[in-house]
Amino acid sequence: MKAVYLEGIGKPLALIDTERPVAGPGEAVVQVKAAALNRRDVWIQHGRYFLKEYPAILGSDCAGVVSEAGAGVDPAWVGQEVIVDPGTGWGSNPRAHSADYKILGMPQPGSFAAYVKVPAQNLHPRPPHLSFEQAAALPLAGLTAYRALFTKCQLQPAEKVLVTGAGGGVALFAVQFAVASGAEVWVTSGADEKLEKARALGAAGGVNYRRDGWSKELKAHTGGFDVVIDSAAGEGFVQLVKLAKPGGRIGIYGGTTGMIGHINPAEIFWKQLTIYGSTMGTAEDFAGMLRLVNEKQLQPVVDMVFPLEQTEQAMRYMEAGRQFGKIVLRAGGE
Template sequence: MKAIVLEAADKPLVLKDVEKPVLGFGEVLVEVKAAALNRRDWWITQGKYAGIQYPSILGSDGAGIVAEVSANVNQSWIGKEVIINPSTNWGDHPDYQQKDFKILGLPENGTFAEFVKIGAEYLYPKPAHLTFEQAAAIPLAGLTAYRALFTKGKLEKGNKVLIVGVGAGTGSFALQFAVAAGCQVFVTSGTSEKIEKARELGAAAGVNYKAQDWAEQLKQLAGGFDVVIDSALGDGFAKLLDLCNPGARIVFFGGTAGGLPALDARKLFWKQLQILGTTMGTKEDFEAMLDLINEHKIVPVVDEVFPLAEAEKAIRKMDDSVQFGKIVLRS
């Protein structure tokens, strides 16, 4: 089969012929129709991710058709249109993942290929209102955003929500999910174009985080926030405490702008604030996310679709974070 292979951190992604996966107990083979890129894939190509091994077939997100199942898996899966939950081996505790938790695409070979194997328990019917390209955009970013908002952030209808850095795939999903849940959503971005796109998706307003007074602008626009979703950290994170309403939850799942800065602990305890870390999510989170998408007929934001053979070109688009929403590969 054809697959996109990462041979080393200093080499581009290349299309190669590789062995077709051989199924083990409880596994299925999915013919990948579309796969989406994540910031995780970009970090791996930079050699800046734990447990990197070479050669690797990256890709956590995928949608396709079940081509084959192992003997102990229900044969009715064959021919079904599916999406894949890339959050595997979570464990029994809903609050945190166990030690052997894995994300599809490293160390196991991922979805940047004509075929991928996965445990049958991680398959779900593709939402009928979505194309393969749209469905492939969902899994990793959608799951991360859903858990951040609802499981960790305890989002409720009528809450005021701030999404820091709305242009990323997680940011666009968080915006769509919060709007669907009946919340008033505000955003930040580095460009006016992305803020306008966020407004088209239902955001009440947005500000450019490059402005020196971005926090003051948000304070004037919204007054305060009940839930804040952040994937950047960095020095600006300290200003979020001033933007929070009493009892607010700040949920973060990345650190693209740096580490956690010095915080005024008095604001934390006096306002009864919570700072919560999260990553990926449980089987129940994934299922609830799909229910939300199906109920509200949410269509993921796809920035651009590339042929599988142009994976290197696609991932280079992430170098400057110019995309809004997800970048997708079509097999």
């Protein structure tokens, strides 16, 4: 079968021929119709991920058709169109994952291939209103957004939400999920055109964080936020603390701009703020995310679709940060 191969840190991705996986007990093999990129894949290529097990076949997200069921797996799965939960080994504590938690794409071979082997318990029917490309965009980013918003920050209808960095996959899912739940959603972005696109998804408004006084502008428009969902951290996090209302909750799932700046502790304790770290999620979070997508007929935003053989170009496109939504690969046969 065809697969995208990463030989080592800093190496370009290459399309190779390799053996098709075989389902073991409790496992299934999925013929990949579409797979999606995540920032995690770029980190792995650059050696910035906490696991470093090379060579590797990357890819955490996929949608496809079950081609084989292993011993103990209901054979009715064969031929079913599915989406895959990429996480295994979360453990018994729903508040935090165990040391055994793993995500498809490292260390086990991932979805940037014609076929991928997964635990059968991680299979879910593909949402029928979504194409394979749209469904493939959901798993990791949708799961992260859902857990940060609902499991951690306990978002309630009619609350005001700020989502930073509108344009990335997780941020856009956070916008869509919060709008669907009845919240008033505002966004930030470094590009005015992305602010306009976020409004088209239902955001009430937004500001360009490259403008001086952006946080004061937001405060004047909104009065502050009950929930803030952030992936940037860095010096700007100070302003997010200021923008949070008394009793507010801040969910942080990334740190693209580095270490958090100097925060006045009184801003946190006097306003009774709660700051949550969150990433990925449990099997229950994944199921809840799919229920929301199906009930509200939500459609992931897909920015660009590349053929599997252009995965290296897709990675550089992601690294440039110009996308609005998910970047997807279309797998085309053996």
